[in-house]
Structures are given as C-alpha cells and as structure tokens.
Amino acid sequence: MSEKILITGNEALAEAAIRAGLEAYFGYPITPQNEITEYMARRMPEEGRVFVQSESELAAINMVFGGAATGKRVMTSSSSPGISLMQEGISYLSGAELPAVVVNIMRGGPGLGNIAPSQSDYFQATRGGGHGDYRTIVLAPSTVQEMADLMFPAFDLADLYRIVVMVLGDGVLGQMMEPVLLEKKQTHRKLPAKDWALTGCAGRSQNIVKSLDLVVPRLEKRNLMLQEKYRRIEENEVMCEGHLLEDAEIVLVAYGIASRVVRTVVSRARKEQIKAGWIRPVTLWPFPSRQIAAAAERARLFLTVELSYGQMFDDVRIAVAGKAPVHFTGRAGGAIPTVEAVLDEVKKLMQPGKVAVER
Amino acid sequence: MTEKNCREEIIFAGFGGQGVILLGKLMATAAMKAGYEVTYIPSYGAEVRGGTANCSVIIDNEPIASPLVTEPDTLIVMNQASFDKFVPKIKPRGLLVMNTSLIETPPDRDDIEVMGVAADEIAHQLKSPRSANMIALGVYLKKRGLLTPQQVAESLPYVLAKRHHDMLDVNTRALMHGG
Numbered sequence: 001m002s003e004k005i006l007i008t009g010n011e012a013l014a015e016a017a018i019r020a021g022l023e024a025y026f027g028y029p030i031t032p033q034n035e036i037t038e039y040m041a042r043r044m045p046e047e048g049r050v051f052v053q054s055e056s057e058l059a060a061i062n063m064v065f066g067g068a069a070t071g072k073r074v075m076t077s078s079s080s081p082g083i084s085l086m087q088e089g090i091s092y093l094s095g096a097e098l099p100a101v102v103v104n105i106m107r108g109g110p111g112l113g114n115i116a117p118s119q120s121d122y123f124q125a126t127r128g129g130g131h132g133d134y135r136t137i138v139l140a141p142s143t144v145q146e147m148a149d150l151m152f153p154a155f156d157l158a159d160l161y162r163i164v165v166m167v168l169g170d171g172v173l174g175q176m177m178e179p180v181l182l183e184k185k186q187t188h189r190k191l192p193a194k195d196w197a198l199t200g201c202a203g204r205s206q207n208i209v210k211s212l213d214l215v216v217p218r219l220e221k222r223n224l225m226l227q228e229k230y231r232r233i234e235e236n237e238v239m240c241e242g243h244l245l246e247d248a249e250i251v252l253v254a255y256g257i258a259s260r261v262v263r264t265v266v267s268r269a270r271k272e273q274i275k276a277g278w279i280r281p282v283t284l285w286p287f288p289s290r291q292i293a294a295a296a297e298r299a300r301l302f303l304t305v306e307l308s309y310g311q312m313f314d315d316v317r318i319a320v321a322g323k324a325p326v327h328f329t330g331r332a333g334g335a336i337p338t339v340e341a342v343l344d345e346v347k348k349l350m351q352p353g354k355v356a357v358e359r
Numbered sequence: 360m361t362e363k364n365c366r367e368e369i370i371f372a373g374f375g376g377q378g379v380i381l382l383g384k385l386m387a388t389a390a391m392k393a394g395y396e397v398t399y400i401p402s403y404g405a406e407v408r409g410g411t412a413n414c415s416v417i418i419d420n421e422p423i424a425s426p427l428v429t430e431p432d433t434l435i436v437m438n439q440a441s442f443d444k445f446v447p448k449i450k451p452r453g454l455l456v457m458n459t460s461l462i463e464t465p466p467d468r469d470d471i472e473v474m475g476v477a478a479d480e481i482a483h484q485l486k487s488p489r490s491a492n493m494i495a496l497g498v499y500l501k502k503r504g505l506l507t508p509q510q511v512a513e514s515l516p517y518v519l520a521k522r523h524h525d526m527l528d529v530n531t532r533a534l535m536h537g538g
Contacts (some may be wrong), residue, residue: 004391006384006388006397172400177387177399179396179397263424263425264424339425339426339427
C-alpha cells in the first residue's frame, strides 16, 4: 500500500473519494472529467455502493440532494458548463444545509467553450454560484497527489458544517498523471451525528429537510445562522502555503495548476537576483486574506497569475487593501500562461525606477 | 541515484493509433520506478484514430513545479503532421528522434541533433508492425541512457492493457533493437 502508482488526477480523486467513505455518486459525462464518472461506474458497484449515471446534470445534483438528505456521503462531478447547470441544486443544498461534495474540473468558457484547461469559474465557485446569500467551501488542488488528499477534508468539512464543498481543479490536473501514494488520510475531525437526516421517523419526531420558508422573520433568522456559520469557517478553515516571503519584494499569488507555473517562475527569478516569493491559496473560500495582508506589510508589489482574465485578482486586491499595487497576468479560453511569459512580466514590473500602476 | 540537475522534457507525437500516448505512459512509469520525479500530460478529447496525438513527459531528480512542456529537450515523432508541428519547438541543442518510414523531409534546423529510424520497416522485419513506437523509443534510450531498454521493458506490463500482454515479448525485443 505504500507504493506510488502513476494515475491521472481524475482517477486519484475518484479513488480517494471512495476511501473517504463516499456512499453514492451521481454524475453525467463531460470532458475533461469523464475518467471520474468512468472510474466510479466500475469501482462503486465493486464496493457495494451506489453509482448512477443520470440523464442530465440537473438530475445528478438533485439526486445528490436526495442522497444527502438521507445522511449519506454523496458527491457529483462535472466540468464548467455542467456545473452551471447544477447551480440551482447547489443553492437548494445550501439553503437546506445539506453536506455534499461537488467537483468541478474546469474547462474553457464562456458557454460550451472548449475542453482545454481553465480557471475561469473562480467567481462562480467562490461567490456561491447560484441565487441567495450562501457560500461553498472551495478547495483547489495543485498536484495529482493533492487531488487525492483533499478529498478527505472535503467530505469531513461538508459533514462538519453541513455545507457544500467544491473541489476546483482544471483540465490539466484531471488529465495529467503523476506518481501518487493512495492512503486514507484521516483528518481526525470529530464529526457531529446526522440527527437531522431523513432515516424514517419511527420512534422519534419528524425531521424536515427543505429550503422553502415563506415566513420572513424565520428565513431571515436562517440566513443569520448561515452567516454566523460562514464566519466560523472563515475563522477556522483557511488553508494556504507560501514560500520565500521573508524578503520578497514581489509576491506572486496563484492557485491550482497556475501555482505550479508560478513556482518555476519564482525559482528562476531568484536565480536572476529578483527577490520573488509566492502564496498559494488551497482554500479559495475561505480566502487566505490574512496571510496575503501580512505579506503586503513587507512586499513592494503583487502579481496574480490565473488561467482567467483576473478573478482571484479581486480577492487579492481586497486582501492587500491598497498597501501595495496588485498586478495581473493570465490567459484563458484553454490557453495557459507560460513560465517565460510570467517571468518576463515579473522582470518588467521589477525594473528599477518603474512606477507601478495596477494592471 | 543520478547526477545533479538531471532533467529531461520529452514530447511524444504521432497520429492516433501509433501508440505515442502509450510511449509517454511507459517512459513516465519506468522513470518513476527508477526513483525519478515524473509528470505526464496527454493531449486529450478531440483526438481520434488517424488524427494527431501527443503527450509530454518530464523526468527530473527534483520535484517538478510546472508540468507544462513548451520547448522539449527531446521530440520523438512518428508522422509528418506531428513533425511539422513540433520540430520548431525543440530546444536548441535538443534531440529529435524521427520515424523516417513516414517522414520524408529532414528537419529545417541545424541547431539540433537528429536521429532517423525507419521504425515501421524494422517493426515489420520483427513481424510486429504495431511495435514501431517501441523501436523509436529504443533509439532514444540508447542515445540518452537515462534508463536502459531493460528497465523500460520491465514497466510494459503496467501500461499495456492485459488483452495485449501477448505483445510483451515482441515489444521488449523492439525496445532492445535500438535502430
């Protein structure tokens, strides 16, 4: 069990979900995440668990709602256009406070777009995505190993907070292969009993799972309770890494696949005597605002790098709060910023005497 | 394990059905088993039999940050369309292994090392026409010496679908041929 195997990110994520105790998977095919559905189709029946290939994304997310309401560990996976179709269901899950894991292996948009990698669904993922005042916890892996490892906290956080947890990857992370050690990574979280679940009410009072509430003060109270929960999550669940920040004059901020481009850029910049460092948010919501604010006390400027035209960029600016200029570079529509292009941008920004103007 | 800063970025390219995706997986698996860090990225989705297929592999003795290959150290290319697309991307002083059975013109570059191999003809001589990919990989292994053909052959059972395991022997011989 301690031997590394070479598998795709999609397969690593799927196997880890099964090891994390997934009891029912519902999904509808879409590239570049089909390997997840394919893997689940084979492995879930082997484990005596539920696999359903639904007739649509809308059906899949509502099956997730039903499965979650019974207290089972459930998930679905899709890619950008399919995740857009699921937004109504994600809002309902959030309103009913049901735990579920939703995986988005992002592709080029807008619209049907293409099947190449992208990070253009950041706004949708971190702002709720559907209607109403709600949040989903968003986890952003950057390696195939992490595609597997983050599935354990994903299910635990969902159960702990009765919330939707989104795992936000991209086409490269889904399709690429890297050596992976598949282990059961315990989070050692003490999880509450699911005494709200619909398990048959013989011998106890009836449980009701719903998001509809026509009485204004009651729905307001429910919203305030959700807000209080979101503040607790922001307080306790931020995950982030950083490197070379002690003396960094320029801090590059990137997540997922873009963060790996940035690591190479920073090590090359250091070889050219440019004091660069990097921050990688692992949770996109809650966002590591404090860690970025702390770096802003020392750094001269920030550069956000994304496979989009500047979405996380907004959160970095909010966190930096005017203490330093925040710049952006990125590509989308399936294109990926190259190490060379980002390094050129760093050099341009770090030219002596250069007056930094945002963007 | 190996000398410092040993890093190799390879693109494998050909038409769908020539087994270039298999070559990438095979090389990555063998390098992983030899203790290297590896990444493998396929072109995916819109590829069909007869269309172009490619994948990129990085082998390094240090952890790999960016897994994306823009300028490969080595291109192993099996057909003309992929040759036209990828030859301009090879790093200066890089290596080109080309299948001369299907590529007619020599490359229009004098800053790279070129090794031609009539992979399809040799595979036919071995009475295994589908092993042309292994012939090309064998030429590369003999030249670069990062892994031995024997080491790579030992990973064949992990990447070759079980229904093709009758081809393990002939593929091993193709890898050992070395052009």
